[in-house]
Amino acid sequence: MAAPTVLTHPIARFVVRRLAYSAVVLLGVAVVVFALVHLVPGDPVRIALGTRYTPEAYEALRSASGLDRPIVSQFFGFVGSAATGDLGVSFRNGDPVTVTLMERLPATLSLGLAGMVIALLIAVPAGIYSALREGRASDAVIRISSQFGVSVPDFWMAILLVGLFSTTLGWLPTSGYRPLFDDPVGWLRHIVLPAVTVGLVAGAIMTRYVRSAVLEVASMGYVRTARSKGLSPRVVTFRHTVRNALVPILTITGIQLATILSGVIVVEVVFAWPGLGRLVFNAVAARDYPLIQGAVLLIAALFLLINLIVDVLYAVVDPRIRLA
């Protein structure tokens, strides 16, 4: 009998299928991102130049950005260059877009991860506690608090936090960023408020998912069996219920992380945080189309990548998913 190849393994097949699917979606994203600059009513180069317009500058920028070539050749040029990591140059300052994006990525990653840590510190205990006390007053309080957190505009909370902890109490800086490795204390002082803003909102959303994940597991037959064979409530709760709820919790953590990384635009603007979000915002305000295209492509790719990793981890942990 021939030895089974790697690809016959169900997980490998699942990964390949998900990879192919992500590649198709990413190609679709590339089409949309490419179309972006061509959907602008009027001439994007002209708009980008604004008051700096001269016929020479116009021709130079137009040919540098390849907009003078036929559209099909432009598209393949765009996808081909993007695949090799070349996202063109900024309309504003001529800097390579890829370099600018990579400079901004660490700030967004550190804010996203710090926010995620805070979200988990809130959501996991609150969600589990709420589920275990289902129907009681403490459950109602946690559920309503989480609805409050979901409904608060993050920029409003950010401004109120700054007003309280920075302007009034003077404990923390109002805005700005220090790189972690140059100035760890400065990094921590600057990241607290933006991370709390991000973390509270994400934590509120995640509390609901953690609660329903634990409730879902708690209603399973094996939990009833564990209880009926006389195991202590403690063992049933932690070894049977919470442990099995970790799988869906892991999924929502991944999805939420992707959402945070791609959605911190407003928080970054409020705190003058030099990440991808503020970069996109400034690029939109400046009509810097290559930079917008590059940033949107990178963020969407990150979003897809994290979702892919979550799906694969899920399939590894839970065989029902890959066999479905």
Next chain:
Amino acid sequence: MTTRDDTRISSWKLLARNPVTLVSALVLAAVAVVAVFAQALAPYGINDVDVPNALQAPSLTHWLGTDELGRDVLSRVLVAVQASMRIAVTSVALALVVGVAIGVLAGYRGGWLDTVLMRVVDVMFAFPVLLLALAVVAILGPGVTTTILAIGIVYTPIFARVGRASTLGVRTEPYVRMSQAMGTGDGYILRRHILPNISGPLIVQTSLSLAFAILSEAALSFLGLGIQPPQPSLGRMIFDSQGFVTMAWWMAVFPGAAIFVIVLAFNLFGDGLRDVLDPKQRTTVEARRRER
């Protein structure tokens, strides 16, 4: 056996029995009144500049205080709520119509059309909400129409997914099969059998989407990309309050509180609706618990 009318009445009763749903419905009714009669309710003009009375704390003459130009915060909040609601309702209506059309068509027809439409929806889903909205603004420039389009485009895929999933559930029901066997046209089946039976999840999704549309509009206006001055918007009022948080807290607190209350009401109302209209979505857990 219950007749159709009986179930309807009991739905209303069920809704009214939940105090949280009832309160959120009353809040939304008040918001609707503001949205229609904002100008009449506003005690002052939205751009009545009164510099000598700038940054006044809340008082009997100015219930929510005045801003840095002496404009009445209450009047501006009322008119801004109206603008917010108009944008939210129009954009969600757009997403509902387009999304449901895509979803129902994909779910009812199946086959290659389903595959193609759903891959397009997947691509739209790969764009984070605010990023997609920003991309639309980058193309069309800031303004109310752009905001409506941006939010509408962002929420279309959600309605497409909900519409498709619900249609798949209904498509194989005996009454649809029977109707098909009798040679009824697809258009009639979609209108008379499919749409009425998938309306529950769609109504729930509409309420939740309105909450997020209000938040998205506020975020876009905060960034200066939505409603443009001198028209007041809740997001921009919060942005403008940034320099005055310590000396005029009311400038930041009230517009934000307005957003918060409306969004919370839509979210809680959506949850209440889900329990009544879309019991399948109600965590399977509760159902199982009842069996025990």
